[in-house]
Amino acid sequence: MSSQAKDSTAVPSLLQRLWPWLIELWIAYVLVTFFVVRIIGSGMVQRFLTLVRLRLAR
Amino acid sequence: MRFLLPVIANLLLLVAAFGLGSLIRPLIPHNVSKLDRLAIIPLAGFGLQGVLLFLLGIIRFSPTVILAVLLPAAVLGANCLLQEMRGTAISSGLAGAPIVPASVIALVLVVTVLGGFAEPIGDIKSDAIAYHYLGPKVWLREGVIRPVLEETHTAFPATVEVQYAALMMIGGQCAPELFSVTALVLILLLAAAAARRAGLDPVEAWWVAALISTMPAVYRGLFGGMIDVIYAAFLILAARIAFDSELPRHYVLVGLFCGFAMGTKYTGLIATPLLIVCVFLFTPNSSRRFSWITAKYLATICFVAAFISSPWYLRNWLTLGCPIYPPPPLLATFFHVKYFSAEAIQSLNKEMLKVGLGMGKGPLSLLLLPFHLAFHPANFENGAGGIGLVPLTFIPFCFRAYRWERFAKALGLFAILMTIAWFYTAQESRYLIPVYVIAAIFGVAGWKYVVRAAPRFGPALSALTVAISILYGLFMIVSARADNIHAAVSTSFAESQKQESIPFLQSFRYLNSEPSVRKVLVLDPLVPTYYLDKEYLKPIGRRGEQSLPGVDSPQEALPDRSKWNITHVMDVRLKDSGFQLSEHPDNLVLIFEAKDQRIYRVVPSP
Numbered sequence: 001m002s003s004q005a006k007d008s009t010a011v012p013s014l015l016q017r018l019w020p021w022l023i024e025l026w027i028a029y030v031l032v033t034f035f036v037v038r039i040i041g042s043g044m045v046q047r048f049l050t051l052v053r054l055r056l057a058r
Numbered sequence: 059m060r061f062l063l064p065v066i067a068n069l070l071l072l073v074a075a076f077g078l079g080s081l082i083r084p085l086i087p088h089n090v091s092k093l094d095r096l097a098i099i100p101l102a103g104f105g106l107q108g109v110l111l112f113l114l115g116i117i118r119f120s121p122t123v124i125l126a127v128l129l130p131a132a133v134l135g136a137n138c139l140l141q142e143m144r145g146t147a148i149s150s151g152l153a154g155a156p157i158v159p160a161s162v163i164a165l166v167l168v169v170t171v172l173g174g175f176a177e178p179i180g181d182i183k184s185d186a187i188a189y190h191y192l193g194p195k196v197w198l199r200e201g202v203i204r205p206v207l208e209e210t211h212t213a214f215p216a217t218v219e220v221q222y223a224a225l226m227m228i229g230g231q232c233a234p235e236l237f238s239v240t241a242l243v244l245i246l247l248l249a250a251a252a253a254r255r256a257g258l259d260p261v262e263a264w265w266v267a268a269l270i271s272t273m274p275a276v277y278r279g280l281f282g283g284m285i286d287v288i289y290a291a292f293l294i295l296a297a298r299i300a301f302d303s304e305l306p307r308h309y310v311l312v313g314l315f316c317g318f319a320m321g322t323k324y325t326g327l328i329a330t331p332l333l334i335v336c337v338f339l340f341t342p343n344s345s346r347r348f349s350w351i352t353a354k355y356l357a358t359i360c361f362v363a364a365f366i367s368s369p370w371y372l373r374n375w376l377t378l379g380c381p382i383y384p385p386p387p388l389l390a391t392f393f394h395v396k397y398f399s400a401e402a403i404q405s406l407n408k409e410m411l412k413v414g415l416g417m418g419k420g421p422l423s424l425l426l427l428p429f430h431l432a433f434h435p436a437n438f439e440n441g442a443g444g445i446g447l448v449p450l451t452f453i454p455f456c457f458r459a460y461r462w463e464r465f466a467k468a469l470g471l472f473a474i475l476m477t478i479a480w481f482y483t484a485q486e487s488r489y490l491i492p493v494y495v496i497a498a499i500f501g502v503a504g505w506k507y508v509v510r511a512a513p514r515f516g517p518a519l520s521a522l523t524v525a526i527s528i529l530y531g532l533f534m535i536v537s538a539r540a541d542n543i544h545a546a547v548s549t550s551f552a553e554s555q556k557q558e559s560i561p562f563l564q565s566f567r568y569l570n571s572e573p574s575v576r577k578v579l580v581l582d583p584l585v586p587t588y589y590l591d592k593e594y595l596k597p598i599g600r601r602g603e604q605s606l607p608g609v610d611s612p613q614e615a616l617p618d619r620s621k622w623n624i625t626h627v628m629d630v631r632l633k634d635s636g637f638q639l640s641e642h643p644d645n646l647v648l649i650f651e652a653k654d655q656r657i658y659r660v661v662p663s664p
Contacts, residue, residue, distance in 0.1 A: 020511060020512035023455065023512040024507055024512050026451070027171065027520065031523060
């Protein structure tokens with residue numbers, strides 16, 4: 001009985017251990033996506049990068 | 059005086075709103091907080107003030123009538139404020155405020171106050187110039203509230219706009235812009251109160267307010283004549299009270315706020331039934347089975363809401379032929395409306411559909427909506443800047459934040475239903491402001507959980523998320539208002555802004571200053587007549603409205619100019635088109651000419 005009970009709690013405890021990592025991964029994903037889409041992808045930064053590229057090409 | 063009059067006008071309107079709002083105090087549930095009362099009373103007052111001014115204004119809308127409403131209400135309001143503030147020390151409340159969110163809110167308030175002193179400018183594409191401020195200006199000039207026939211949008215329910223008229227009358231053209239400060243303070247107060255009711259502590263409620271104040275998509279709905287934040291406030295208060303209602307009088311108050319929402323924006327007609335569904339499922343009295351007592355309460359909400367908003371819809375039905383004007387496609391088949399041809403209605407509806415398409419209406423778009431709102435907000439009309447990252451990042455965890463009690467569940471369901479309705483009707487960002495406010499509350503609840511559940515990096519990552527949201531939002535808001543602030547403090551910059559942004563400014567200045575000008579015939583539909591201080595006639599509106607039945611083009615109005623007492627004609631040339639009149643029109647003398655603009659004096663025909 002006791003080993004059966006141990007088995008049944010194995011999965012939740014694994015999830016419990018992973019849960020904080022999942023939360024942190026999710027937040028990191030949102031932050032990185034925001035940075036890529038809204039900052040690097042923004043018109044202002046794109047114009048700036050084009051300017052830098054043109055300068056370097058000269 | 060330039061700054062003083064708008065401030066006095068707004069203070070008078072606010073105190074008067076407290077006065078009229080004090081009349082509904084017996085309806086407020088006893089268990090609501092002081093913070094709730096400070097939001098409920100003035101907002102109920104603004105609703106009642108709007109209805110009262112409208113009802114009197116359709117008969118007579120003169121300065122005397124406006125002051126006869128505002129002054130006694132202000133006396134009542136001062137008394138109400140004294141009673142409500144008794145035993146409440148504002149200084150001690152602010153002393154305990156967390157420094158970061160309080161500073162953020164203070165900064166947004168300063169930006170809003172300074173920007174509020176700028177005179178409204180822009181062309182006819184600006185909603186404020188096209189109708190939010192045009193209606194009030196015409197109503198004041200004509201001494202009666204009526205739809206401006208060449209601009210269909212002035213027939214919208216206008217609970218807020220009639221108060222813009224009162225502000226204009228007392229404080230001049232800048233005063234309605236300064237109303238954005240009142241709107242901002244009220245939405246933050248009620249959001250903080252709702253956050254406290256949803257189980258957050260005072261510091262977290264401050265963070266909710268700070269996040270909302272830095273959401274550019276919310277901020278867009280409170281300046282430049284926009285009424286969306288006040289509409290959202292009516293709706294959220296209706297929900298706030300509804301989910302705690304126990305007695306019939308509480309449901310009367312819910313109905314009042316639903317009615318104010320319906321009297322502010324047509325979208326209130328969709329939101330109210332959705333709220334009723336949530337009330338049915340979650341009121342303390344509801345056993346989730348249909349009972350007569352539940353039916354009675356729901357009927358009370360419907361009846362009061364319909365009664366309080368009916369003046370706008372009945373006026374439209376009687377004078378324009380349809381309660382909702384301009385009519386949506388379904389109603390257009392049943393009602394024959396005046397002053398707007400079937401083709402023009404069809405083209406307007408097509409345009410609305412196009413604008414409201416957002417990022418698609420398929421199931422995948424619905425699934426991806428939280429991502430789209432966070433990462434691509436500019437793809438939704440008026441959504442540039444978005445709502446920050448807090449809702450997307452933390453709402454998935456708010457479900458584990460605390461034991462979900464009935465109020466939070468009901469508020470969550472209401473937000474979900476409103477989002478779905480918005481998604482399938484018109485995906486214009488401003489229309490979703492009530493949901494953004496609720497999302498901030500749940501976002502902070504999720505943040506609280508994340509800090510607890512992921513103690514290693516969770517607090518730092520969360521802090522970074524919140525910081526980015528606030529800083530990005532502040533950047534967007536400050537850059538959106540930078541010109542307004544500059545114009546408010548520098549008259550030379552204000553003048554250069556006017557020269558740049560007001561089309562045909564020289565003509566307007568000539569017509570407004572010339573005493574012989576009594577009534578102007580404006581030929582081009584795209585001339586922003588908001589800037590014209592004299593009486594005018596515009597036969598064709600920017601969306602094809604026909605203010606003179608039987609007149610299909612501006613030139614057709616010319617032969618009848620003496621019938622309409624026209625003294626002057628304004629003709630302009632827009633890009634890709636010529637003047638409407640020939641070089642030497644009959645019985646018209648050219649008296650003013652500037653680049654792309656001509657003004658003629660009417661010579662009586664022999």
